[in-house]
Amino acid sequence: MRNVSYAQALEAAIFEEMKQDEKIYYMGEDVGVFGGAITKLFSLYKNFPDRVIDTPLDEKGFTGVAVGMAWMGLRPIVEFMYPDFIPLAMSNIAHGAAKQYWLSNQKCPVPMVIRSAQGIGSQCGAHHSECVEGWVMNYPGLKIAVPTFPEDAYGMMKYAIRDNDPVIWLDCRTTCYTEHADIPEAEDDVLIPFGQARIRREGTDVTIVAWHKLLKDALAAADDLEKQGISCEVIDPRTLIPFDIDTVLASVGKTGHLVIAHEANIRGGFGAEIAAQVTEREGGVLKSPIVRVGTPNTFIPVGMVEWEIVPDKMDVIRAVKKTLGKELLEEEKGHVVVDGEAELKKSRPESNGNQ
Amino acid sequence: MAYTKEQLVEMYKIMQRGRLFDKKIATESKKGKLVGMFHFGTNQEAFEAGLMPLIGPDDYLKPYHRNHGCLSMCDMKLYVAGMLERATGYNNGIGGDYHQQDIADLHLLPLDGLIGEDWLHDTGVAMALKLQNKPGVVINCQGDGGAQMGALYEAMNFASLFSLPIVYVVVNNGVAMTTPTEKECKCSEISGRAAGFNVKGVSVWGQDPIAVREAMEAAIESARRGEPALVEVMTYRKCGHYFGDPRDYETAERDARMSEKYPDPIPRFEKMLQEMGICTEEELKGYAKEIKNEIAEAFEWAYQQPRLTGDMTKGADKVFSNTEGGKL
Numbered sequence: 001m002r003n004v005s006y007a008q009a010l011e012a013a014i015f016e017e018m019k020q021d022e023k024i025y026y027m028g029e030d031v032g033v034f035g036g037a038i039t040k041l042f043s044l045y046k047n048f049p050d051r052v053i054d055t056p057l058d059e060k061g062f063t064g065v066a067v068g069m070a071w072m073g074l075r076p077i078v079e080f081m082y083p084d085f086i087p088l089a090m091s092n093i094a095h096g097a098a099k100q101y102w103l104s105n106q107k108c109p110v111p112m113v114i115r116s117a118q119g120i121g122s123q124c125g126a127h128h129s130e131c132v133e134g135w136v137m138n139y140p141g142l143k144i145a146v147p148t149f150p151e152d153a154y155g156m157m158k159y160a161i162r163d164n165d166p167v168i169w170l171d172c173r174t175t176c177y178t179e180h181a182d183i184p185e186a187e188d189d190v191l192i193p194f195g196q197a198r199i200r201r202e203g204t205d206v207t208i209v210a211w212h213k214l215l216k217d218a219l220a221a222a223d224d225l226e227k228q229g230i231s232c233e234v235i236d237p238r239t240l241i242p243f244d245i246d247t248v249l250a251s252v253g254k255t256g257h258l259v260i261a262h263e264a265n266i267r268g269g270f271g272a273e274i275a276a277q278v279t280e281r282e283g284g285v286l287k288s289p290i291v292r293v294g295t296p297n298t299f300i301p302v303g304m305v306e307w308e309i310v311p312d313k314m315d316v317i318r319a320v321k322k323t324l325g326k327e328l329l330e331e332e333k334g335h336v337v338v339d340g341e342a343e344l345k346k347s348r349p350e351s352n353g354n355q
Numbered sequence: 356m357a358y359t360k361e362q363l364v365e366m367y368k369i370m371q372r373g374r375l376f377d378k379k380i381a382t383e384s385k386k387g388k389l390v391g392m393f394h395f396g397t398n399q400e401a402f403e404a405g406l407m408p409l410i411g412p413d414d415y416l417k418p419y420h421r422n423h424g425c426l427s428m429c430d431m432k433l434y435v436a437g438m439l440e441r442a443t444g445y446n447n448g449i450g451g452d453y454h455q456q457d458i459a460d461l462h463l464l465p466l467d468g469l470i471g472e473d474w475l476h477d478t479g480v481a482m483a484l485k486l487q488n489k490p491g492v493v494i495n496c497q498g499d500g501g502a503q504m505g506a507l508y509e510a511m512n513f514a515s516l517f518s519l520p521i522v523y524v525v526v527n528n529g530v531a532m533t534t535p536t537e538k539e540c541k542c543s544e545i546s547g548r549a550a551g552f553n554v555k556g557v558s559v560w561g562q563d564p565i566a567v568r569e570a571m572e573a574a575i576e577s578a579r580r581g582e583p584a585l586v587e588v589m590t591y592r593k594c595g596h597y598f599g600d601p602r603d604y605e606t607a608e609r610d611a612r613m614s615e616k617y618p619d620p621i622p623r624f625e626k627m628l629q630e631m632g633i634c635t636e637e638e639l640k641g642y643a644k645e646i647k648n649e650i651a652e653a654f655e656w657a658y659q660q661p662r663l664t665g666d667m668t669k670g671a672d673k674v675f676s677n678t679e680g681g682k683l
Contacts, residue, residue: 025486055513056512056513056516058509058512058513060475060505060506060509061475061509061510061512061513062513063475064472064474064475064476064478064479064506064509064510065475065476065478065479065482065510065513066479067475067476067479068475068476068477068478068479068480068481068482068483069479069480069482069483069486070479071458071464071476071479071480071483072458072479072480072483072484072487073483074483074486074487091467091469091472092472092475092476095467095468095469095472096467096472096473096475096476100465101674101675101676102449102668102673102674103446103449103450103454103456103465104446104456104457104458104465105445105446105447105449106672106673106676107457107458107459108456108458108459109676140674141674141675143675143683163677164676164677165675165676165677193679193680194679194680195679195680195681195682196680196681239680241682241683242679242680242681242682242683243681243682244680244681245681245682246681277682
């Protein structure tokens with residue numbers, strides 16, 4: 001085992017895959033010498049200068065080109081500096097990548113990974129802070145990965161690269177600089193298949209399904225709630241498409257209560273899809289209505305105030321208590337002002353040289 | 356004349372096949388045997404007569420959505436079956452007339468229904484050839500409408516930057532759906548835009564298959580050397596946007612002017628072949644008849660084929676190559 005950061009886990013996974021398959025290319029803006037603007041992946045360019053391609057500032061261009069490369073059997077990974085830019089290339093992703101296997105009568109798969117880190121954390125405002133899983137989930141033909149922890153990112157990225165279908169890979173901007181974990185050695189070749197949720201914490205009173213920032217918040221909320229005698233089961237779906245509904249249903253069957261929390265805007269977010277699937281399939285086991293937590297249907301301002309817009313631990317606590325019909329403690333009531341500076345410090349410790 | 360009789364006849368047949376194929380679709384549509392929308396390329400057939408013979412076994416073509424020049428790369432029976440929603444046709448019949456494709460074997464690239472988007476995808480195909488040191492060039496054909504899409508300019512930038520083996524063909528037929536080219540852009544020649552990307556651009560009169568062929572040959576040779584090129588074929592669409600289009604947006608004055616500038620390429624080429632003593636009138640009639648029969652046989656065969664059903668297109672295994680891992 002090796003203890004690595006989230007960025008190092010991703011770097012290791014991509015490096016190891018590129019080493020054993022020369023059809024893999026890493027493309028995007030400033031991904032060469034600069035290492036990419038999200039999580040620096042310096043070793044890629046250093047080791048594979050011919051297969052790490054710096055492109056013009058043209059998301060549509062490099063995505064469209066990568067689609068054609070994938071049609072020809074290459075395995076491009078494209079990096080979007082921010083997923084807010086995905087709409088620029090949506091027609092290439094939707095028509096060129098997602099539809100091609102179906103349109104070609106199952107003859108032409110499109111093995112590509114479209115990678116970006118989403119959410120707040122860069123203080124860059126409305127055009128650089130979106131969470132986009134809801135934008136792409138309605139489209140058949142795309143898989144969506146939302147890893148939060150390094151060990152998951154490592155095994156899942158290897159799986160994503162080897163998968164023959166297009167994958168939208170979303171990292172979380174506020175957690176991808178802080179998390180450290182043990183990952184397997186390269187020679188063990190450990191992959192984490194898609195569609196397998198991970199129960200991050202077992203509990204009996206309420207099920208919380210969450211990913212990215214809100215998964216961290218949910219785990220912190222579960223710690224606090226345990227002290228009040230409330231036992232939360234926290235599930236990390238790890239991929240949204242395919243979605244491991246069975247693990248969620250089994251948990252809800254046990255607890256009878258469900259909270260779904262994500263950083264994306266609440267309307268039309270993936271939480272709505274999970275709520276619908278649970279209600280349609282096992283609605284009878286629910287002892288109270290499902291509660292969703294998400295960003296209000298608005299935008300993110302520039303600066304530290306971004307932390308006050310997106311939901312946090314307190315929103316998860318309130319949601320749990322709402323679904324359980326429990327009284328809020330005094331400090332849990334109303335709007336809680338988040339100290340953006342403190343949160344930022346937590347999300348980017350000085351020891352981390354990545355950003 | 357630098358061409359053999361065989362080459363000239365091949366060009367003639369490509370033009371006639373395009374024209375007669377459209378005519379057959381019109382006849383069958385009138386009988387109520389075809390559904391959907393069909394786009395004809397009447398009066399533009401010379402461009403594919405000049406292009407298709409140049410496409411070698413290592414090359415890739417994204418066909419233009421009007422003329423049926425790509426038929427010379429396909430099995431016509433399978434193409435017609437694909438067009439008629441027959442399960443035994445290309446792509447199980449899900450693609451209709453425009454979206455039939457087979458990248459791996461036929462080197463026939465898919466036509467994106469968002470006209471102009473595949474400029475970029477096919478630039479990626481050229482990128483794959485280049486990165487793997489494979490031979491072959493990619494030829495992507497669109498109309499003047501598709502040339503207004505930003506994707507062309509992004510594609511040319513990539514092609515030029517990475518020295519890709521690709522030829523962009525703009526069939527400027529004077530109208531995009533119903534909008535005349537002069538209302539689309541102020542450039543009299545779209546090929547002039549290529550210079551901005553360090554791509555060689557040339558415009559060629561599109562009623563003479565030999566002139567088109569020479570321009571295409573130069574462009575393809577250039578692309579093979581890693582110098583991408585754009586060929587604009589100047590022509591005139593002498594039919595509606597779709598079969599049944601009343602074409603009332605076209606004025607008689609413009610039609611007369613454009614028809615004079617871009618006369619029907621088929622009788623023009625026939626006259627030339629006869630005047631040069633290459634073919635007799637009887638021979639030419641014979642070729643046309645041969646093609647007519649080939650088309651009729653393809654339709655007859657296709658009508659007998661089993662229909663595509665909705666169930667054949669549904670299911671996660673049709674959409675994803677890997678269905679492992681729960682709900683897709």
